[in-house]
Amino acid sequence: MNKSLFVLISISLIIFLINVYNIQWNKSLNSDENIIALIGIVASSCAFLLLLILKISIKISKEKKIKN
Secondary structure, eight states, X not given: OHHHHHHHHHHHHHHHHHHHHHOOXXXXXXXXXXXXXXXXXXXXXXXXXXXXXXXXXXXXXXXXXXXO
8 A cells, every 4th residue: 555655646747737837837727738738737735635635634544553
């Protein structure tokens, strides 16, 4: 589970960086290409945060099992 979680976190970071690279700074942020990149940035950020929450919850559940 730990390795697959690491792979998913790294994929979400790679997608985030690709979308940041795809933003065209010389155009307005309301252009179609930039809106697609911004949606990708928000989606990959949400995925990253959810995966971090999952990692923390797994760590907490392991500590709780050790104490009981």
